[in-house]
Amino acid sequence: MTLADLPRAVELSTEQSWPHRHEDWDLFFEMGEGIVAECDGQVIGTVMAWRYGSEYASIGMMIVTPEKQREGIGRQLLEAMMARLEGVNILVHATAESLPLYTRLGFNPIAEVRQHQGLAPTMPLAALRPGERVRPMGATDVELSKLYSQASGMDREAVFERVARESQSIVLSREHEPVGVALMRRFGRGRVLAPIVAPDLGGAQALATHWLGAKAGKFCRADAVAGTGFPEWLEDIGLQCTGTVTLMVHGKAPPVCETARLFAVASQAFG
Numbered sequence: 001m002t003l004a005d006l007p008r009a010v011e012l013s014t015e016q017s018w019p020h021r022h023e024d025w026d027l028f029f030e031m032g033e034g035i036v037a038e039c040d041g042q043v044i045g046t047v048m049a050w051r052y053g054s055e056y057a058s059i060g061m062m063i064v065t066p067e068k069q070r071e072g073i074g075r076q077l078l079e080a081m082m083a084r085l086e087g088v089n090i091l092v093h094a095t096a097e098s099l100p101l102y103t104r105l106g107f108n109p110i111a112e113v114r115q116h117q118g119l120a121p122t123m124p125l126a127a128l129r130p131g132e133r134v135r136p137m138g139a140t141d142v143e144l145s146k147l148y149s150q151a152s153g154m155d156r157e158a159v160f161e162r163v164a165r166e167s168q169s170i171v172l173s174r175e176h177e178p179v180g181v182a183l184m185r186r187f188g189r190g191r192v193l194a195p196i197v198a199p200d201l202g203g204a205q206a207l208a209t210h211w212l213g214a215k216a217g218k219f220c221r222a223d224a225v226a227g228t229g230f231p232e233w234l235e236d237i238g239l240q241c242t243g244t245v246t247l248m249v250h251g252k253a254p255p256v257c258e259t260a261r262l263f264a265v266a267s268q269a270f271g
Contacts, residue, residue: 001034001046008043009036012063019188028061028269031162035080037064037073044068047077049085050270053155056254058091060269062098075101082250089251093268099246107248112226113265116239117189120220123213123237126206129174134210137169137181144171144181151197151262152271153254163194163266170210172203179260182207190219196264201229204263212237222264230263247271 001009006025013020028048037045045064051057059081064073078101082090093113094102126134137144145157145164164183172180180198184191193211198204208230212220222239224231235241245268265271 001029001036001048003029005034005036005043005046009034009046009061009063012043012046012065013061015065016063021186021188024187025061027162027166028267031159032270033084034061035077035084037068037077039068045073045077047081048269049081049090050159051085051088052152052159055089056091056154057085057088058093058269058271059085060093060267074098075105078102078105089249089254091254091271092248092250093245093265093271094248095243095245099248102248102250105250107250109246109248110253111247113223113245113247113268114226114231114241115221115223115243115245115268116231116234116241117219117221118239120212120215120218121238122216123209125213126209127202128206129202131175132203132206133173134206135171135173137164137171141171141178141181144169144178147178147181147260148195148197150257151195151260153256159266159270160195170207172198172207174199179203180207182211182264183266184211184215184220187221190221191215192267193220193222193264195262195266196222196230197260198263199259199261201233201263204228204230204261205233208234208264212239223268224264225262228261228263 032050034048145160167183167185
C-alpha cells in the first residue's frame with residue numbers, strides 16, 4: 001500500500017458503509033503498513049497492520065470490494081500480511097462475517113468489543129471519590145503512555161503519543177497520582193472516546209462522563225470492552241450498542257494488568 005492508494009481505500013470502506021474519513025485512513029497509514037489487491041489496475045482489496053514493540057501486532061482494515069468477494073481474495077490478503085508478521089503475536093477484531101476465516105487460520109477468541117454510538121446525552125457532574133480529580137492532560141504527564149501499555153498488555157507507547165496529538169485528553173488522578181486517561185478525537189460521523197484507561201469502572205465512568213457532558217447533543221462513539229461493565233453503563237445513559245466484534249489472537253494473548261484496565265479501545269482497526 002502506498003499513499004496514492006488511500007483515495008481508493010476510502011472508497012472501499014465507504015462501500016462497506018464504514019464511517020472512515022480520509023483523515024482516519026491517513027492516521028492508520030502513517031502508523032502502520034498495508035497490502036492491496038489489484039485487478040486490471042484497480043485496487044479491489046486492502047489489509048493493514050500495526051506493530052507494537054517486538055512481540056505484538058494487530059491486523060485491520062481488511063476489505064474486498066463486494067463484486068470480488070467470495071473469490072478468496074480476503075484470505076490471500078490476510079495470509080500475505082501474516083507472513084510479514086511471522087514470529088509476532090497477532091491481534092484482530094473480527095466481525096461475525098470474518099470470524100470463520102480467522103478461525104480457520106488459527107486465531108482464537110479472547111474478548112468482545114461493543115460499538116456504542118449516538119448523540120451524547122446531557123450528563124450530571126461525575127461522582128468523584130475523595131482525593132479524585134479529572135483534569136486536562138499536561139506536559140508533565142509523561143507516564144500516561146506507559147499506563148496505556150500496561151492496560152493493553154503490550155508496548156503501545158508510540159500509538160498513544162501519536163493518537164494523543166490528534167485528540168483532546170483528560171486524566172483521572174487519585175491523591176495527585178495519574179491512574180487513568182481518556183482521549184477524544186474526530187472520527188467518522190463525529191467523535192470517538194478512544195482509548196479509555198482506568199483502574200476500575202467508577203474511574204472509567206468519571207472520564208466518560210466528562211467527555212459526554214462536554215459534547216452533549218453531538219454524535220459520539222465508544223468501542224467498549226465487554227466484561228468490564230462499561231458497555232452496560234453506556235446503554236443505561238442512552239448510547240446504544242450498534243455492533244459487536246470479537247477480539248482474537250494468533251499466538252499468545254497479552255497479559256492482564258490488575259491496576260490499569262482498558263475500558264474502550266483506541267480503534268477497532270488497531271485495538
